[in-house]
Amino acid sequence: MTNNISIIGGGIGGLVTALSFDKLNIPYKLYERAAYLKEVGAGIWLSPNALQVLEWINPALLKEIQDSGNSFNRILVANHKLKPISDSNQEFVQKTFGYTTMAIHRGKLQQILYKYVAQESIELNKTFKEYFQNSDKSLKVNFTDGTSIQTKSIIGADGINSSVRKQLFPNSKIRYSGQTCWRGISDYDLNSELKSVGFTLWGQKFQFGISKISDGKVYWFAVKLSEPNLQDDKENLKNVLTTMFSGFDPLVNEVIENTPIDKIIRGDLSDLELLKKWSIQNICLIGDAAHSMTPDLGQGGAQAIEDAFYVSHFIKKSKSIETAYEDFYNYRKSKVEKLVKQSRITSKIAITNRFIEIIRNFTLKYTPEKYMQKQMAELYKLDKTIINNMYSS
Numbered sequence: 001m002t003n004n005i006s007i008i009g010g011g012i013g014g015l016v017t018a019l020s021f022d023k024l025n026i027p028y029k030l031y032e033r034a035a036y037l038k039e040v041g042a043g044i045w046l047s048p049n050a051l052q053v054l055e056w057i058n059p060a061l062l063k064e065i066q067d068s069g070n071s072f073n074r075i076l077v078a079n080h081k082l083k084p085i086s087d088s089n090q091e092f093v094q095k096t097f098g099y100t101t102m103a104i105h106r107g108k109l110q111q112i113l114y115k116y117v118a119q120e121s122i123e124l125n126k127t128f129k130e131y132f133q134n135s136d137k138s139l140k141v142n143f144t145d146g147t148s149i150q151t152k153s154i155i156g157a158d159g160i161n162s163s164v165r166k167q168l169f170p171n172s173k174i175r176y177s178g179q180t181c182w183r184g185i186s187d188y189d190l191n192s193e194l195k196s197v198g199f200t201l202w203g204q205k206f207q208f209g210i211s212k213i214s215d216g217k218v219y220w221f222a223v224k225l226s227e228p229n230l231q232d233d234k235e236n237l238k239n240v241l242t243t244m245f246s247g248f249d250p251l252v253n254e255v256i257e258n259t260p261i262d263k264i265i266r267g268d269l270s271d272l273e274l275l276k277k278w279s280i281q282n283i284c285l286i287g288d289a290a291h292s293m294t295p296d297l298g299q300g301g302a303q304a305i306e307d308a309f310y311v312s313h314f315i316k317k318s319k320s321i322e323t324a325y326e327d328f329y330n331y332r333k334s335k336v337e338k339l340v341k342q343s344r345i346t347s348k349i350a351i352t353n354r355f356i357e358i359i360r361n362f363t364l365k366y367t368p369e370k371y372m373q374k375q376m377a378e379l380y381k382l383d384k385t386i387i388n389n390m391y392s393s
Helices: 012-024 048-057 059-067 091-097 106-116 163-168 234-244 250-257 300-317 321-350 354-365 369-380 385-392
Strands: 006-008 029-031 043-046 074-079 084-089 102-105 128-133 139-143 148-151 154-156 174-187 197-203 206-214 217-225 264-272 283-285
Touching: 006 012, 006 139, 012 029, 012 048, 012 106, 012 300, 043 048, 043 106, 043 206, 043 300, 048 059, 048 091, 048 300, 048 369, 059 102, 059 106, 084 354, 091 369, 102 106, 102 206, 102 217, 128 163, 154 163, 163 283, 174 250, 174 321, 206 250, 217 234, 217 250, 234 250, 234 264, 264 321, 283 321, 300 321, 300 385
Parallel strands: 006 029, 006 154, 074 197, 154 283
Antiparallel strands: 043 102, 074 084, 128 139, 139 148, 174 217, 174 264, 197 206, 206 217
């Protein structure tokens, strides 16, 4: 039997693509390397562009995700002493879109998405190895366990280190940002003023972000300039981090101190050099496999979710899969490339010298609210006309 479309990767982008295919009755099979999905990782922010896709898939799915996370009424950038630099009230976003950005445990989000996918269309414990083009343009996919499948098309949703991309675009390059990041889940109760705030502290050549993800649980991340591929001494890690952030507001070290050591993860921050296309014939990349960005705008997951929405609609309305993938890239290219570039710039200005800090803080503080609202409306907009056009054509 030949699959119609094989999705490689059961992360957020792959699962939302599967859910979108279920919604539009597009036959597929999803292959995920994990033997089972457990609640690992740290937190993720989901902005209204992502939440609109989840609501379109199933309002009950959106509600379960919202009930399992925490929505923000403010997004704050502050200095290291928690003095506001940019304080964005989310009332405008709430009125415009019906909800605001929220934070949730990444593993919890993945489990909820998995639960809603048609279970017969997912196969776990399947690690992609390679593909081969058959004479009839179909594809053979080999897995590392020695098994193989036949498929008409592949969607690579397997992340920044995508094995599908490495074969499809062997010259693609991952760029190290010069920064490393620790992420953690702390057993900590924020005070009432901060429970509905997503906030980041910039200063002293460090960055520290904090947001409540559920009752008694706080997601945090810590960023500094670093050589790549360094390892932590786990026994001494908390001392290293608390010393590093000793000049910050005391809240920062309280959050670190209340984090179990096995809940602290380190990873270097990288992005993907922009690709000139995301597909060749019947093979296409989405999410981080296609356009990984640094996490500074909190849009990596949201853009993978947007990809799922758009690629599924282009497949549904196009006469050929190749055309669908080309149209998908042409439609998404402009927004995604802009965000990749903006994320990289933000990562540089978040950790910089004191002179640039002063200019940056002044600029952010005096940016007009109307301008900020316009930027948010543009970023969070989901083009629903693609649905209308599909059903009217």
